[in-house]
Amino acid sequence: MDLAAQLVVSGLLAGAPYALAAWGMAVALSTGTLNLTLGMFFTLGVYLALEATARGMPAFYAAPAAALAALGAGLCIERVFVRRLRAQPLAAAMVLLALAVAGEGVFRLLWGTAPRSVPLKLQIVQIEHVVVAGLELFVAAGAALAFFAIVALARRTRTGLALRAAAENAEIASCSGLDVARMHMWAFAGSCAAAAAAGALVSPITPVSASMGRGALLLSLAAVTAGGPGLSGLLAASFALAVITQSSANYLAPQWGVVIPVLVLAGAAAWRESPLWRRAGA
C-alpha cells in the first residue's frame, strides 16, 4: 500500500512536465498541425539542462533558455516548412518527422550514444510513509509555474484571445482582421517551446538519451487523444498516464513505460476520434 501511494505521488509530480509537453501538442493540433518535432525539442531541453549542469548551474535554469531556443527554431520551421504545407497535413507530418529524425541524429553526433544523467541532489521530504525527493517537488513546481504562465497568457491577454480565435475558426478569425498565419506560427513555436521547457524540467529525474523524446512524443499524443480537447481532460490524462507509466515501470519492467502510452493512444484513437485529431486530419 505504501509503495502504491509512493508511486502515485511520484507519478503525479513527474507528470507535471509531461502535461506541459502534452499541452504543446494540443496547441499545435488545434491549429491543424501534428507536431512530430515535439519529441526532438523535448530532448533539446534535456541536453541544454545537461550542459547547464556541466557549467555548474542548476538544471532548471536551462528551462527558459531551452524554451527560447525552441521558440526561435519553431518559428523558423513553421515559416519554412509548415506554413506552405498547412493544407496538406500528411505532407507536413512527414516533413516534421524527417526533421525529428535528423534532430536525433544531430543529438547523437553532439552528445554521443551512451545514456547520461543530469545531476541534481536535493533534500528528501517524508510525509507519513511517502517519501518525496525535493528534486521531484522542484520539477513539479517548475512545470506548474510554466503552465500557469501559459494559461494566463492564453486567457488573460489579447494575444491569447487572438491565438484561441485563430485555432477555433481560422476563417472567421481572418474575416475579423486577425493575421491567422502569424497566430498559427506562434502556436507552433509555443508548442515547441513548451516541449523544450518540459524536457529541461524533467531532465534530473530521467535517464538522458538522444531517442528519449520519442517517449515524450507518444505520451503527449496519448494524453491529447485520451483527454480530449479541454484543458482539464488533458491534465487528467497526462497525470493519469504518468502514474500508470511510473507504476508499470516499477511493477513490471521499464519497457512498459513506452508500451502503455502507445496502448492508450491506439485504444483511445480506435474508440473515438478526438476533435483535435479531426481538425488536424482534415
Add this chain to the structure above:
Amino acid sequence: MSTAVGAHAPSPPSWDSRRPLSQWWAVAGWIAVPLLAAALSRDRFTSSTLAAAGVQGLFAVSWVLLAATGQPSLGHALPYGAGAYAAAFVARRGGLHPGDLGGLVPVVLTVAAALAGASFGALQGRLTRRLSPVFLAAVTLGTVEAAHSLATMWTAPVMRGVAEADTAIPVAAFPNDDRAAVWIAAAAFGAGVLVVAALVHSRTGVALRTSAGDEREAEALGFDAPRLRLAAFVAAGTIAGVAGALAAQFTGRVSPALFSWHTSLFVPAAALIGGPGLVAGPAAAAYGIGALAQFFDIPAGVQVIAFAAVLAAAALRDPQHLLGPAFSWNPRPARSAGDPRHDRSRSTRRNGA
C-alpha cells in the same frame, strides 16, 4: 513505366493506362533481375548482399498494398519484425533445427511468420480503421516503438560480434549455403512482386483502390471499404512476415533493431523513390537500396536520416499527392484543376461523417 496502382481513383489515371503491356514488362524485368543476379553471383559477399536485397525488396513490395488503399503506414516494421520473432520463437521453443521434420522446418517457420505478420497487420488495421492518413501514420509508428520496447525484454545468451548483442536472439541459420540463400531470396522477391502486381490489377485490386477514396462512393459501387482496408493490412502483413522470417533465417538472429525507425521508414522511402503508385518501382528501389546499404555497409543511423530526407523531399515536392499515382521522380503528367479523383477533402470516411 511500371505497373501503376492508383491510390485515390477507382479507375487508373489515363497516363497509367496508355501502355498496359509495358507495365507488365517492368514487372517481368524486375522479377528477372534478381534471378539473373543470383545466377551471376560468385562469392559469398555478393551472395549475402543480394540475398539481403531480395528480402528488402519483398518487404517493400508488401507496402504497396497499403499505399494502394491510401493507408500510409509508418509502422510496417511491426509485421516484418513480428514475423522474424515468430520464427525465432517457434524455432527456440520447439528446439527445431533446419534438418528436423524432414527438412520442413524452414517452411514451418515461414508459415508461422506469415501468420504472425497477418495478425499484427490486422491489429494495426483495426486500430487505425477510423483515422485520417496523418494519424494512421503516427499511430502505426507508435506501435513499432512499443514493439521495439517489448522486444528488448526477450534476452538470450549474448551474441558476440553483432549489434544489440545483449538483446539479439540466435536462430538456426538456413540455408547453410549463401548461393542457395540468394536463389531463395530472388524467388521470394519475384513471387512477391508477381502476387502484388496481379492483386492490384485484379477485380480485388480495383476494389482496394476504390477503398482509398470516398467511403460513400465505394459503398455506392458495392465495396465494403473498411473491410478492404483491413484486408490490405492483413495481406501486406502476411508478405512482410514472410520477409521477416527470411531475414531472420538468413542472418541467423533476430533483434529489436527489426522494429526500429530505420526499418519503418525504409519502406515508404523506397516506395517514394520508386513511385508509390507503382508495384515494380518500389520493389526495384528497395532492392537497389538494400544492395547498396549492404555492399557499402552504411550505418543504420545514416540510412534513417537519408530515408527521412526522402520523405521530406517527396512531401515538399508534391504535397497533395504524397501517396498518389502521380508522384514519381519522373516529370508528372498535367492534372486538370478540380479533378475530383485527387480531392482528398471530399473523403468522408475518416472525418466521422
